[in-house]
Amino acid sequence: MxxxxxxxxxxxxxxxxxxxxxxxxxxxxxxxxxxVGNPPKKLFDARLTREEDRYLVGRQGLEIELPWERGSRAAA
Known part of the structure; x- marks a missing residue:
């Protein structure tokens, strides 16, 4: 199909x-x-930052490192 x-x-x-x-x-x-999707996605405000050779996303002291490809795409 x-x-x-x-x-x-x-x-x-x-x-x-x-x-x-x-x-x-x-x-x-x-x-x-x-x-869209199942289960529905949970959304929250966050900040994307770049520190040298990595991208971080997070808020209020909790940050998660993004894979380079996703971080650079999000920053564009």
Missing amino acids: AWGASAARQEGRLQAHAPLKELCERPRAVFIAGF
Whole structure:
């Protein structure tokens, strides 16, 4: 079975158009990330920082190191 592209709208405006797998694994908007997937994703405010050769994401003293590829993509 072939899967086509999926679209998501918020208040009548197109927010995303991509294959469903891509929408679930790499949502490009907070609106999409908030409702796509099972179980639903938990969202929180965080800061992305770069320290020399690594990227960190976190808040209030809790930081997690991101893989370089994801950190550099998030920073772009």
